[in-house]
Amino acid sequence: MRNVFGRSLQTTIIFLIVGGILVLAFGGYLGTASSGLGGSLVGVQTWFATRFAAVQDFLAAPRDIVALRQRNTELEQEVSRLQGQLIELQQKVDETEILAALVDFTRANPERSYKGAAVVGRDPSPFLHYVIINRGSNDGILRGMPVVTNQGLIGRVDAVIADASRVQLITDPAAAINVRLQNADTDAVLVGSVTGDLSLEMISQEITVEAGDVVLTSGLGGGYPPDLIVGQVLNVRKRDFELFQQASIHPSVDFARLEIVLIITNFRPVDIEPLTPLNTP
Secondary structure: OHHHHHHHHHHHHHHHHHHHHHHHHHOOOOHHHHHHHHHHHHHHHHHHHHHHHHHHHHHHHHHHHHHHHHHHHHHHHHHHHHHHHHHHHHHHHHHHHHHHHHHHHHHHOOOOOEEEEEEEEEOOOOOOOEEEEOOOHHHOOOOOOEEEOOOOEEEEEEEEOOOOEEEEEOOOOOOEEEEEEOOOOEEEEEEOOOOOOEEEEEEEOOOOOOOOOEEEEOOHHHOOOOOOEEEEEEEEEOOOOOOEEEEEEEEOOOHHHOOEEEEEOOOOOOOOHHHOHHHOO
16 A cells, blocks of 8 residues: 555656646746756857867878978979979070061161071180180181171171181270271270270370260271271270370170171171281381
8 A cells, every 4th residue: 555655646746747847838937947058058069069170170280281281392393394484485585586686687787698696605714705606617607707786796707617606706805996986977996805895095186075976897907897886985085195085985785695696798808917017028
């Protein structure tokens, strides 16, 4: 009897608790509690998810660093390749521009015959000023032929072999060229130097020379054809106790950037030295 009574009491208590919960639920009294519990559960879930993502990122970081380094190496190689292509294309553009300028120059001066040549070497001596070109006797090149670009006079062929020639630049210390000042309408002698600077000598004291005057070959002496541009006067040195004036010349050609040149093939230099009074028997 006691056991039956106990079970009946437990059943009654359970029904009362369940009934009370249902009454509270239908009355809306459990909404606040359930919201708070749900919010707590969401917060806990978010905390666990954040920590899990952090641990996952930490474990995956070494693989990502290796991948990034590999990708960085690939990008650097690609940049180097593109830079090489850019330099090559720029060189081709520069060469094309030089060739176009030389073609225009030959068309503007049809009275002369030209043969193009590439500069393939330079004299390493600091006291001499020469370049080597890839045209020689097999191409009809002879010693003494003038060499120019569209900018002006470079020099003349000094030595020739079958497939190459040596060109003495006008800046060479041994070079001496008869020239004339276009504006002053007077003759002078252009000389080079060890430093590569150009100067005019033998200018009469009576002549007015100004900076900017254009210097051209005169054709005197038989070494060069006339009217080839050499450069412009930079400054003039005039002293009353000297017989002649001197002038510094800025060359029209940039000798540090010689790449392609033109050889004037229809000019034959004339050596008039044996006819000068000092050399006449």
